[in-house]
Amino acid sequence: MYGKGLRSLSISTIAVMTAALALVFFYAPLEAEQGFLQKIFYVHVPLAIVALCGFVAGGIMAIQHLRTRDPSWDMRSYVAIHMSLIFGVGTLITGSIWAKGSWGHWWVWDEPTLVSFLIVFLLYATYQPLRFAIEDPERQARYASVFAITAGAFVPLNFIAVRLSTAYVHPRVLGGTSNLPGPMALTFVVSLIGIALLYVTLCKYELTAKHARAQLRALRRRLTADDAATPPVRRSRSAAPTTLHPAAMMTARVTGKEGL
Amino acid sequence: MPAGALEVEGLARHYGERDALSGVSLSLAHGQTLVVFGPNGAGKTTLLRVLATLLRPHAGSVRVLGSSLPDDAWAVRGRLGLLGHEPLLYRELTARENLRFHARLHGVGDERVQELLDLVGMDGRSREPLRTLSRGMVQRVAVARAVLHDPELLLLDEPHANLDPAAVELVAPLIGAGTDPARPRTRVICSHDPSGGLAEADVVLGLRAGRPALLRTAADVDPAEIAELYR
Amino acid sequence: MGALLRKELLVELRTLESVPGMSLFAVTTFVVFHFALNRNVVEGDLAAGILWVTLLFAAILGINRLFVADAEEGGFDGFLLAPVDRSAMLLAKALTLLVYLLVLELVAVPAFALLLLGPSLGHALPGLIGVLALGDLGVAAIGTLVAALAVRTRARDLLGPLLALPLLVPIVIGGARASSPVLASAHHAGPSARWLLTLGLYDLVFGLIAYALFDFLLED
Numbered sequence: 001m002y003g004k005g006l007r008s009l010s011i012s013t014i015a016v017m018t019a020a021l022a023l024v025f026f027y028a029p030l031e032a033e034q035g036f037l038q039k040i041f042y043v044h045v046p047l048a049i050v051a052l053c054g055f056v057a058g059g060i061m062a063i064q065h066l067r068t069r070d071p072s073w074d075m076r077s078y079v080a081i082h083m084s085l086i087f088g089v090g091t092l093i094t095g096s097i098w099a100k101g102s103w104g105h106w107w108v109w110d111e112p113t114l115v116s117f118l119i120v121f122l123l124y125a126t127y128q129p130l131r132f133a134i135e136d137p138e139r140q141a142r143y144a145s146v147f148a149i150t151a152g153a154f155v156p157l158n159f160i161a162v163r164l165s166t167a168y169v170h171p172r173v174l175g176g177t178s179n180l181p182g183p184m185a186l187t188f189v190v191s192l193i194g195i196a197l198l199y200v201t202l203c204k205y206e207l208t209a210k211h212a213r214a215q216l217r218a219l220r221r222r223l224t225a226d227d228a229a230t231p232p233v234r235r236s237r238s239a240a241p242t243t244l245h246p247a248a249m250m251t252a253r254v255t256g257k258e259g260l
Numbered sequence: 261m262p263a264g265a266l267e268v269e270g271l272a273r274h275y276g277e278r279d280a281l282s283g284v285s286l287s288l289a290h291g292q293t294l295v296v297f298g299p300n301g302a303g304k305t306t307l308l309r310v311l312a313t314l315l316r317p318h319a320g321s322v323r324v325l326g327s328s329l330p331d332d333a334w335a336v337r338g339r340l341g342l343l344g345h346e347p348l349l350y351r352e353l354t355a356r357e358n359l360r361f362h363a364r365l366h367g368v369g370d371e372r373v374q375e376l377l378d379l380v381g382m383d384g385r386s387r388e389p390l391r392t393l394s395r396g397m398v399q400r401v402a403v404a405r406a407v408l409h410d411p412e413l414l415l416l417d418e419p420h421a422n423l424d425p426a427a428v429e430l431v432a433p434l435i436g437a438g439t440d441p442a443r444p445r446t447r448v449i450c451s452h453d454p455s456g457g458l459a460e461a462d463v464v465l466g467l468r469a470g471r472p473a474l475l476r477t478a479a480d481v482d483p484a485e486i487a488e489l490y491r
Numbered sequence: 492m493g494a495l496l497r498k499e500l501l502v503e504l505r506t507l508e509s510v511p512g513m514s515l516f517a518v519t520t521f522v523v524f525h526f527a528l529n530r531n532v533v534e535g536d537l538a539a540g541i542l543w544v545t546l547l548f549a550a551i552l553g554i555n556r557l558f559v560a561d562a563e564e565g566g567f568d569g570f571l572l573a574p575v576d577r578s579a580m581l582l583a584k585a586l587t588l589l590v591y592l593l594v595l596e597l598v599a600v601p602a603f604a605l606l607l608l609g610p611s612l613g614h615a616l617p618g619l620i621g622v623l624a625l626g627d628l629g630v631a632a633i634g635t636l637v638a639a640l641a642v643r644t645r646a647r648d649l650l651g652p653l654l655a656l657p658l659l660v661p662i663v664i665g666g667a668r669a670s671s672p673v674l675a676s677a678h679h680a681g682p683s684a685r686w687l688l689t690l691g692l693y694d695l696v697f698g699l700i701a702y703a704l705f706d707f708l709l710e711d
Contacts (some may be wrong), residue, residue: 010635029650035587066704066707073559077579091674095585119657119660121660122656122657122659123654123657125654126654126657129646129649129650129653130640130644130650130654133644133645133646133647133650134643134644134645135645136276137275137276138275138276139643139711141644142707143640143644143708144706144707145707146636146640146707146708147654149700149704150636150658150697150704151658153696153697157661157692157696158657158660158661160666160689161660161661161664161689161693162357162661162664162687163688164664164685165664165668217277218277221277267608310711312572312711313571313572314568314571314572315711316711335573336575337572337574338573338574340572341572342568342572344568345565346568348565348569348572349564349569350502350560350562350564350567351564352502352560353498353501353502357498359503361494361497361498362573364493364494364568365494365495365569365570365573366573367574383678413654453510461681
């Protein structure tokens, strides 16, 4: 169920990313002020956009989870947020490098988008500790969903608030693509698509792996037919949802859920 | 013809990958008493909490006093009373304040609070914070809380825990089988006392590891079989 | 819901756990700021910032303790068994937190005026009260939601603040920006309307979200 389309997705991701890299290095012109360093913009901004969309998507999936009580939605929500968090780290690092190169500081408060992003990141960084701190898996999933929805609503509001509050001293380079000259715009769009594809592919990989592990565990349990009261020993404690109840998995398969 | 007080079919509830309850089916008519036996961890408390609408069933169907859970749980909440391991009372407030609080929640008048305080013999110490009272006294107030709104269905988890024999006698009419045929009182009791529990039961359910190991009318059950459950 | 609110306030009066702690913390923080910043008086932006940050951290103290009594004494079950709407608890708790915040401000704002604030507070008071009220509503809504989320986890004292702080940042931004013209010494201006609007909007959105999601936190 989950493994479908994985190969074609991976291939297209690699193809687009290679194209994007080629464009970045060979096609996009050097920007007058900032020189070569400006090219990091083609990585930094798509990372940020994809990460933020991922956070909001995680919130939407959480809404679905609370509505249908289907644990597979919770797993998707978890993976989306988890992956966005990783992309978020990438955003902050590339943003920092860019800031250092352009303005000489590792961090600037004048870029409202970067600042808002930091706040959002700090919020989502508590997602995994939150999950970790709740033992009952069903309650863990439910509370995580409540968090994901709240945080998902927070993302746009936070950006508005921070943007309103910042006086722009430096020219805002993170404006829309409307004022980018042709070649740069093209490179940017291709880059964006590439990173978005990367995100989706990685999410799919993680979902497939988790799902396979859960199915394996369920099969193993049924083989031993041991319904003793002691829970199975997990080698590593992880905050991730580790299980789909067999009944839920069976129904999911029977209704033929497609794709992600 | 009114439906039975409890109709449970294939109830299951899991905790992660472990089954807390599985395949539990039973039915209980109004006015009858069901006693549940089983070792610790067998799922007795879980079953009680599902019936109390505090936990959702993960599989199977549950009908309590004619309402199906979890969808119609709101309809049945005011009609059942739970006496669990925790007294469900605030330690900083007095017995009187606690009972008044619960009375307000259930839409019951203050006279009833006074009536119950007298019945459980706590009137004298009703204005002291609960944390100054002994465990037995707190349990008595907890009993009062459970029956405050005169519930049709009583769910009792080891009701005699922490009570001395005098107190047991005191609360017996409150949590005993109802005497008024027009208002039958159905009860589900979790018990560790084979002979005592058996004496009160109309139907017996034995649980082991979440599964029903024994389900019969009390008359057909031998105390030795109950002891077997704990082996 | 009236019964719930009464119970909340009764318990607080009995134990005096939250409000005195919050107020004392605020006053002490002002003293710390005096030493940390090495200033005798502050005004304008700086004043607004100090006031709001202090209020924020004091509020966190209150948020931490909001549901603790219920969680520990099985109070949730008692409430869950009653034939009442679950959101009644949300409203009661949020109102309780609001009351705590108002009492906190009754102590903290005069203390602030006394200890650190340069310009006199007289003209500024109505404007400041307006901003504080709006900010308090937001803190109450978000604080209650976060408190409910954190209370039944293992590291509740840690998770509460970690969750609450980012979510409350826009309120601090809005509150500080809105009140800084009020606290400036040069000209007493009313609070900035744009920021009042932002605060109000934020309050509304999260109030609705808290209302919608609260049930899911209580049930099992």
